[in-house]
Amino acid sequence: MSKNAEIAEIFSEMADLLEMQGVQWKPRAYQNAARAVEAAEDVEKIFKEGGKKALMDIPGIGESLAEKIIEYLKRGKIKEYDQLTKKLPSGVHDMMHIMGVGPKKAWRLHKELKIKSIAQLEQAAKAGKLRKLAGFGAKSEGDILKGIETLKKGQGRMLLGRAWQLGQEIIGQLKKLKEITKIEPAGSLRRMKETIGDIDVLVISTNPKKVMDTFTTLPNVERVLAKGMTKSSVLLREGIPADIRVLEPKSFGAALQYFTGNKEHNIAVRQIAIKKGYKLNEYGLFKGSRLIAGKTEEEIYKVLGLRVMPPEIRENLGEIQASKTGTLPDLIPYDSIRGDLHTHTKWSDGTNTTEEMIQAAIRMGYDYIAITDHSTSEHVARGLDEKRLLKHVEEIRKLKKKYAGKIVVLAGSEVSIMADGSLDYADKYLKELDWVVASVHSRFKQSSAEMTKRIVKAIENPYVCAIGHPTGRLINAREPYDVAFDRVFAAAKANNVALEINAYPERLDLKDTHIKAGVEKGVKFVIDTDAHNENHMKFITFGIAQARRGWAETKDVINTLPWKKFEKYIRR
DNA sequence: GCCGTTTTCGGCCCGACTGTTTTCAGTCG
Numbered sequence: 346m347s348k349n350a351e352i353a354e355i356f357s358e359m360a361d362l363l364e365m366q367g368v369q370w371k372p373r374a375y376q377n378a379a380r381a382v383e384a385a386e387d388v389e390k391i392f393k394e395g396g397k398k399a400l401m402d403i404p405g406i407g408e409s410l411a412e413k414i415i416e417y418l419k420r421g422k423i424k425e426y427d428q429l430t431k432k433l434p435s436g437v438h439d440m441m442h443i444m445g446v447g448p449k450k451a452w453r454l455h456k457e458l459k460i461k462s463i464a465q466l467e468q469a470a471k472a473g474k475l476r477k478l479a480g481f482g483a484k485s486e487g488d489i490l491k492g493i494e495t496l497k498k499g500q501g502r503m504l505l506g507r508a509w510q511l512g513q514e515i516i517g518q519l520k521k522l523k524e525i526t527k528i529e530p531a532g533s534l535r536r537m538k539e540t541i542g543d544i545d546v547l548v549i550s551t552n553p554k555k556v557m558d559t560f561t562t563l564p565n566v567e568r569v570l571a572k573g574m575t576k577s578s579v580l581l582r583e584g585i586p587a588d589i590r591v592l593e594p595k596s597f598g599a600a601l602q603y604f605t606g607n608k609e610h611n612i613a614v615r616q617i618a619i620k621k622g623y624k625l626n627e628y629g630l631f632k633g634s635r636l637i638a639g640k641t642e643e644e645i646y647k648v649l650g651l652r653v654m655p656p657e658i659r660e661n662l663g664e665i666q667a668s669k670t671g672t673l674p675d676l677i678p679y680d681s682i683r684g685d686l687h688t689h690t691k692w693s694d695g696t697n698t699t700e701e702m703i704q705a706a707i708r709m710g711y712d713y714i715a716i717t718d719h720s721t722s723e724h725v726a727r728g729l730d731e732k733r734l735l736k737h738v739e740e741i742r743k744l745k746k747k748y749a750g751k752i753v754v755l756a757g758s759e760v761s762i763m764a765d766g767s768l769d770y771a772d773k774y775l776k777e778l779d780w781v782v783a784s785v786h787s788r789f790k791q792s793s794a795e796m797t798k799r800i801v802k803a804i805e806n807p808y809v810c811a812i813g814h815p816t817g818r819l820i821n822a823r824e825p826y827d828v829a830f831d832r833v834f835a836a837a838k839a840n841n842v843a844l845e846i847n848a849y850p851e852r853l854d855l856k857d858t859h860i861k862a863g864v865e866k867g868v869k870f871v872i873d874t875d876a877h878n879e880n881h882m883k884f885i886t887f888g889i890a891q892a893r894r895g896w897a898e899t900k901d902v903i904n905t906l907p908w909k910k911f912e913k914y915i916r917r
Numbered sequence: 918g919c920c921g922t923t924t925t926c927g928g929c930c931c932g933a934c935t936g937t938t939t940t941c942a943g944t945c946g
Contacts, residue, residue, distance in 0.1 A: 409919090445943090450944085482936065608930090
């Protein structure tokens with residue numbers, strides 16, 4: 346974990362621990378700070394270059410929190426955090442992960458029943474001890490037990506790829522109701538965040554009861570968490586909650602704005618509304634009790650002096666300022682990719698033939714595709730040794746001729762970067778290829794210095810066109826490798842090498858924050874699916890979403906170029 | 918604890934639903 350992530354986690358936990366004890370306002374400051382640190386550049390670097398003052402330039406970080414960051418950088422711990430955790434065992438904080446348990450309940454369970462962990466809480470609930478507490482009853486005791494079960498089953502937030510599919514299914518089933526005249530996803534799903542905590546759906550309907558009855562009895566509903574006439578909430582069998590809101594047409598835009606979020610974006614927008622003498626909620630923008638706007642998002646933002654911002658960048662990370670000043674980025678459109686440049690076939694660990702992958706690319710409407718099977722050292726993935734590589738190139742060249750006029754087929758490779766930064770094909774083989782993606786597949790735990798040197802060396806190889814999945818992370822499963830991105834960005838730019846935005850839902854690598862930093866530095870990107878079968882090519886949507894979340898424009902992504910221009914680009 | 922077209926003190930987003938309540942606190946998004 347990077348220092349930023351470590352500090353963010355500590356601040357976030359401190360916010361919870363303070364809130365448990367009923368401390369006013371501080372928790373919000375710590376929560377804001379956690380987010381700010383997470384989104385900021387490397388704090389170690391900021392501190393080294395600009396000292397405490399530079400840290401205080403991070404919005405949300407004042408003198409006191411800057412000192413805590415410095416304390417952590419220097420001594421590896423924060424005294425005040427240690428004191429807080431001494432008072433409250435970490436198990437008490439863990440209880441807050443149970444659905445329906447927040448800071449106040451966790452605190453009371455600990456204070457009044459001396460419960461220190463989720464396991465102890467489960468025992469106490471089963472023994473019927475919770476219902477004896479004031480404000481608790483048999484129902485809440487049962488809900489806590491169910492919440493513990495759900496927590497045990499769940500593996501963290503759901504991947505966008507899966508949640509997107511679930512969202513489509515729910516919307517598809519609800520659309521069958523003639524009582525629903527409009528339906529849209531909201532929340533993190535609409536923002537296309539890499540992981541999704543719950544699926545939000547908004548509808549316009551004249552018959553809320555029918556909608557709610559249908560929604561709460563959909564085939565994959567495990568249990569109903571709440572059911573009202575304007576809002577209902579269910580837990581899906583897949584372990585993720587889904588929420589629905591029923592609205593009137595005059596409020597739909599307001600609700601869409603409100604429920605798309607994110608929370609920080611909304612708070613900032615509502616503060617602007619207040620300053621201008623309005624009130625903004627999910628029903629509209631009001632002056633006193635008079636509705637000023639609400640039908641569409643555009644009209645609400647317009648009254649506030651803002652241009653509508655694409656949902657993917659509504660994170661309160663600079664988009665509101667850009668919206669105010671008319672400097673919003675022109676984000677890369679979802680239909681702008683002209684070719685997939687990272688694909689696998691049966692020759693290594695893919696499941697389709699080379700020709701099937703080419704046909705799939707044609708169906709995607711692409712101008713070009715690169716076939717990039719694994720290299721020698723990837724034994725588990727049946728990586729191609731030099732002899733098979735040349736045979737495969739031969740096959741690709743034949744198919745290139747066969748499909749000439751329909752699509753341009755590039756002979757490529759995903760060549761592994763060895764621990765010392767060398768590549769596992771010699772240059773004389775790389776020379777035979779049209780397109781080379783270089784990726785790290787081993788020795789993930791190298792130090793930041795070693796890993797950075799390793800990747801930079803690969804970038805400097807004259808045959809390398811792109812670096813595949815540059816952080817190697819697998820969401821919810823594997824930490825990214827430790828890399829100094831400022832150096833990788835500089836090397837990539839200097840050597841005209843693109844950094845991949847890998848669209849595979851488990852990867853989504855680079856992350857949105859890396860992309861944003863790279864875009865600012867003028868780095869070029871390539872959005873690929875890393876398809877291991879023909880269906881995976883559809884993942885491109887998630888890669889484009891990730892690029893959009895990183896404020897990337899068409900010009901920042903090389904495989905938006907039509908073939909003639911792309912050909913010139915790779916023959917640089 | 919942070920922040921400033923409300924500027925160094927006094928604010929800090931807003932509402933639905935639930936459970937256990939006789940009017941509301943807690944949780945969630």
